[in-house]
Amino acid sequence: MNRDHDPYSSHAQAADGAEPRLIDHLIELRARLLRAVAGLILVFVILLPFAADIYAVLAQPLLGSLPESGRLVAVDPAGGFFVPVKLAFFSALLLTMPWLLYQAWAFVAPGLYHREKRLAMPLLVSAVALFYTGCAFAFFLVLPSVFGFLARFTPEVVAMTPDIAKYLDFVLVIFLAFGASFELPVALVILVLLGWVTPQQLRESRGYAIVGVFVVAAIITPPDVVSQLMLAIPMCILYELGIVASRWLKPREDAGTTPGQTPTA
Template identity: 45%
Template structure:
């Protein structure tokens, strides 16, 4: 085979991968759009559900405000789009898996599939933990310490930004076991090293919690303590995961 034929074959393979990637992205996007369109008639109810923790902390009969002209329409649409993405996430992950799986060895498939599924579950768990537990503590604290001369009427745009920031913070916090497992499995950091830096991780967890959450001890503890516990879970699970996903050559070397 000549050099020109090899180059042509590489280009064709690259183009075919791009076409496959485009098709997978289109299928994932169509699923999100379909779910979004199905949910649109209930976009106002979906936003009411998101706003429920704040409304529960406000004085009886209080409501949130919208200062923008199109904000009352735009914010519920944004929330509905995010919910549609979460609902369609299994299909999106399947498309990702279908694109990368043909190029993986058997032991690599054992590595990727559990990580994709578990990381998605952990992120959603972190968001649910934030919504059902943390928001109630934070909002009640903020409204409790507010001066009597202030009428607390949050703007829905600012509330949406705050909620998304907190969701991302807690969702990423719950990914700590995955980070630990990947570091150990890829050989970037040894398990013994991760155990030895445990005191620094604890201090770092409280620093991150102090920066991300409002300045009350309870909400900071609700972020820092799970982060530390999840780090410990990652240390426990990492050796089991490494053993289960070793390649045959690696297993023989270990023996």
């Protein structure tokens, strides 16, 4: 039998060609992961000597609502050490988010079409910027308002001495909630680009979206009206911005498409 026309031989050659490509992808993935982790560890080590100072800054929204003699306490004997270290790690994670996302982008970008690359990069940058904006909004506006509201309703016979670990967990949850909620415009644009919804459908569902926003805000925020409103109102505004952005991008996507023809890469 002629080996040049042997189907089994061609399949073996294809398998031999696929295996090196798979190994190359795994090597690239390993390199990207190592770079991402190395960057995170480097920033964490740099921030570690300033962990106590970072916690002092993070505690300002609460301390501003306490009496002059008010202070935080450490219920756990080791909490005074481990809590600032935990905060330094999450601070490093927050600061290196662009670097981590860049490594993920550099790994998947070679497999994307030009049109996908052109859309993915602005969406990625917008997502990072909106997450940072949500965290800043929570720190400078939401937390002082929430703690001021809670302090006014605390009886005078009760001394507010929050635990440093529970306070950190509370603040991290607030940061995550507001940072993720501010991603709403990016999520709407992605849904429109995927063809799951249209800008017209988003406009028609505005009433249901507002009700859903207030329900979500009531679930993920502390049990006070101030924080719920301070999350729900920006989300309603961001919903409108998502509609505007999707209307702006969708015609650009459809501009090069003729009836019955899908966009080319």
